[in-house]
Amino acid sequence: MTTCSSSARARLTTAITSLLLTLGLFTAAAQGQTSGDYRSAATGNWNGNSTWETFNGTTWVATSTSPTSADGAITIRSPHVVTVTANVTADQVTVDLGGQITINSGKTLTIANGAGTDLSVNGTLRSSQNITINSGAVIAFNSGGKYQHDFTNGGTIPTATWDVNSTCEIIGYTGGTSAPGGIGQTFGNFTWNCPNQTAAVGLAGALTTVNGNFTVTTTNTGSFRLASTQSPTLAIAGNYSQAGGTMALSSGNNSLTVINLSGNFSMTGGTLSTSEGNSSPGTVNVSGNFSQTAGTITSNGNTSAAIIF
Numbered sequence: 001m002t003t004c005s006s007s008a009r010a011r012l013t014t015a016i017t018s019l020l021l022t023l024g025l026f027t028a029a030a031q032g033q034t035s036g037d038y039r040s041a042a043t044g045n046w047n048g049n050s051t052w053e054t055f056n057g058t059t060w061v062a063t064s065t066s067p068t069s070a071d072g073a074i075t076i077r078s079p080h081v082v083t084v085t086a087n088v089t090a091d092q093v094t095v096d097l098g099g100q101i102t103i104n105s106g107k108t109l110t111i112a113n114g115a116g117t118d119l120s121v122n123g124t125l126r127s128s129q130n131i132t133i134n135s136g137a138v139i140a141f142n143s144g145g146k147y148q149h150d151f152t153n154g155g156t157i158p159t160a161t162w163d164v165n166s167t168c169e170i171i172g173y174t175g176g177t178s179a180p181g182g183i184g185q186t187f188g189n190f191t192w193n194c195p196n197q198t199a200a201v202g203l204a205g206a207l208t209t210v211n212g213n214f215t216v217t218t219t220n221t222g223s224f225r226l227a228s229t230q231s232p233t234l235a236i237a238g239n240y241s242q243a244g245g246t247m248a249l250s251s252g253n254n255s256l257t258v259i260n261l262s263g264n265f266s267m268t269g270g271t272l273s274t275s276e277g278n279s280s281p282g283t284v285n286v287s288g289n290f291s292q293t294a295g296t297i298t299s300n301g302n303t304s305a306a307i308i309f
Helices: 006-030
Strands: 038-040 052-055 060-062 074-076 081-084 088-090 093-095 100-103 109-111 119-121 124-127 139-141 146-149 167-170 189-193 200-202 214-218 223-225 233-236 240-242 246-248 258-261 265-273 283-286 290-298
Touching (some): 214 265
Parallel strands (some): 119 139, 124 146, 146 167, 167 189, 200 223, 214 240, 233 258, 240 265, 246 265
Antiparallel strands (some): 038 052, 052 060
């Protein structure tokens, strides 16, 4: 049996310790962690110290301050929900898949222009307050990323780049009738899901491009209209699905909306009106399959009318 002297064992222990430290530092560098970076440690308020931990150059440690744009990279990890309850300015922010930022009404998250993408969303950004975007700052909703527009009326969807598998979901409308600003972007998936809506909201023809799927889940007793006096063309590269709610293609005098649908049309509930009032019936061109198991397709209140396919 081979034995080692105490001095040899000491040298071996020192070498192993040195190797482990080196590997730890290499791993931190490989993950892009640098001294001054922050990451979420728990669900909590942005300005709550216990919500965060910081990287000290070697390891993650508790912190007595919350991050701002003066600090390094900021990561919200799964399954943490970080809520903005006081105004804050930040950049180099990443929301991991399963993580979430919630912006309370009356509180502002300002995205500063720093290095690279300033707000990268793989999880969820839920907001009931407009996000301030400084000149040059970049927001990206990546594959699987979701923005939830939690305004009871109006508000502005942040200007961003939208991956085809990202989602913009309208969730907050109640009795308001003002359309959300920022609707004229090229979205990935687009979903209308307002379970407390009681009024009609018109998008004024601003929504023109959805590179993913278009979904209507619910409008409660309200509705939303793609156009009023405008005559837009809405291109949907994915599928159209409606499980409830009421959507109108056109609603103003002589308006005409055309939907060019590259995927499938599926209706399992709700009402789809090709026109309301004196507007001309809109057209839906379906390249894929058509399926209707429930719900109503109507035109000018006439339930016997149909979309032109």
